[in-house]
Amino acid sequence: MSTSAEGTRTSRRVALGLLGLGPLVASGALAAADSSGGTRVSRDLLPGGGYDRFIRGLAEADQFSGTVLIAHRGRTVLARAYGLADRERGIRNEIDTIYNLASASKPFTALAIVQLAQANRLRFTDTIGTHLHDYPDQTATTVTIHHLLTHTGGLPNLVDADDKHVNNSVEEATAREHERNRRGTPRFPPGSQHEYSSVGMSILGEIVAKVTGRYFHEYVAEHILRPAGMSSSDYYTRDDWLTNPRIAHPYMYQEDGSRVDAVRNLDAGAVLGGGPGSNAARGYIGSGGGGGFATAGDLVSFATALGQDRLLTPAFRELYLSPKVPQTPLRTEATGGPDHPFGAYGVVAGLTHGEQVVGHGGGIGGGNTNWSIYRQRDLVGVILCNYDLDIPPIIAREREAVFTSTR
Numbered sequence: 001m002s003t004s005a006e007g008t009r010t011s012r013r014v015a016l017g018l019l020g021l022g023p024l025v026a027s028g029a030l031a032a033a034d035s036s037g038g039t040r041v042s043r044d045l046l047p048g049g050g051y052d053r054f055i056r057g058l059a060e061a062d063q064f065s066g067t068v069l070i071a072h073r074g075r076t077v078l079a080r081a082y083g084l085a086d087r088e089r090g091i092r093n094e095i096d097t098i099y100n101l102a103s104a105s106k107p108f109t110a111l112a113i114v115q116l117a118q119a120n121r122l123r124f125t126d127t128i129g130t131h132l133h134d135y136p137d138q139t140a141t142t143v144t145i146h147h148l149l150t151h152t153g154g155l156p157n158l159v160d161a162d163d164k165h166v167n168n169s170v171e172e173a174t175a176r177e178h179e180r181n182r183r184g185t186p187r188f189p190p191g192s193q194h195e196y197s198s199v200g201m202s203i204l205g206e207i208v209a210k211v212t213g214r215y216f217h218e219y220v221a222e223h224i225l226r227p228a229g230m231s232s233s234d235y236y237t238r239d240d241w242l243t244n245p246r247i248a249h250p251y252m253y254q255e256d257g258s259r260v261d262a263v264r265n266l267d268a269g270a271v272l273g274g275g276p277g278s279n280a281a282r283g284y285i286g287s288g289g290g291g292g293f294a295t296a297g298d299l300v301s302f303a304t305a306l307g308q309d310r311l312l313t314p315a316f317r318e319l320y321l322s323p324k325v326p327q328t329p330l331r332t333e334a335t336g337g338p339d340h341p342f343g344a345y346g347v348v349a350g351l352t353h354g355e356q357v358v359g360h361g362g363g364i365g366g367g368n369t370n371w372s373i374y375r376q377r378d379l380v381g382v383i384l385c386n387y388d389l390d391i392p393p394i395i396a397r398e399r400e401a402v403f404t405s406t407r
Contacts, residue, residue: 044401051401066385069296085248102362105292110346154186167284205288228305230298250366270365
């Protein structure tokens with residue numbers, strides 16, 4: 001989601017970000033060595049297995065609308081789609097439906113930065129002020145790119161819960177986002193704490209644009225999405241969202257129990273996760289803070305490209321994915337882990353059941369997403385929804401199925 005449309009209930013977004021999981025590896029190049037033979041797929045993940053039945057049960061109760069996919073070594077193990085992408089036109093969700101990833105596209109932002117570091121066009125120790133002007137001195141001189149990548153810069157998420165402003169162009173959306181990013185100063189000494197910050201990731205998007213001389217979304221499309229073979233993915237605008245029949249509309253839960261099409265009802269806000277100001281469609285286009293669009297299959301293609309070193313060299317790929325900052329454990333029966341969460345560069349890179357899982361999740365009013373790599377297992381899990389829902393139990397059920405011993 002673009003950070004201007006995140007809403008005020010940041011705890012929900014923070015939880016999704018800390019739980020979120022990411023890119024996988026079809027080629028095996030991202031898989032860590034596993035002497036236990038853990039690359040076999042649990043029967044619980046197969047068609048008709050426990051995870052499949054769980055998702056079908058939610059859909060039959062109208063508690064899930066979207067697409068789930070499990071891939072092993074790049075090949076689809078399970079793919080299911082339920083519900084409607086566009087109720088007005090009667091278009092169903094399909095396996096190749098395109099969804100707004102919300103914060104689950106933050107890894108693209110971080111990857112763009114790592115690509116530019118690999119090309120020696122910036123350094124991780126650069127401060128914000130090295131590349132961008134008009135930031136408060138306290139921010140410009142103390143917060144580094146490394147801090148922003150690891151959510152340790154201390155910059156607050158400055159979002160007006162009652163702001164119903166509607167952007168109507170890329171230029172307007174970009175200008176308002178840049179103005180907002182410059183309002184805050186660090187809430188704690190940079191590097192001393194971890195606190196999830198979409199504003200920080202948005203600033204990284206600004207840096208990408210400044211260094212490359214391109215709009216952020218243009219750089220990502222040219223240097224990440226297209227090279228990865230993500231043919232359906234992009235930073236679509238609200239106009240695209242309205243007209244492209246393949247893009248799922250988010251259906252926001254309302255006080256009366258109904259669900260409202262967020263793209264066609266810009267005055268509506270999300271009851272779950274943000275309030276009146278939380279309609280991502282008002283933002284017009286995504287940013288470094290989120291709001292890219294993808295299909296489930298394209299996320300596997302991203303993992304494949306990453307694993308085949310088409311996006312980064314092996315050394316910089318591991319720099320991108322390796323754990324860097326410990327985070328507050330979220331391990332409960334409701335979340336399924338991770339047991340030992342760490343932040344990498346734009347992705348979570350924690351340990352669950354003694355194995356590394358990396359990636360990211362996200363949420364907007366009327367949408368929740370998560371994609372995960374289980375590195376020891378050459379396995380990826382994708383959950384893309386166009387409903388407000390409690391996604392941690394779905395992630396937990398996916399993980400339960402992944403870590404069930406093959407029988």
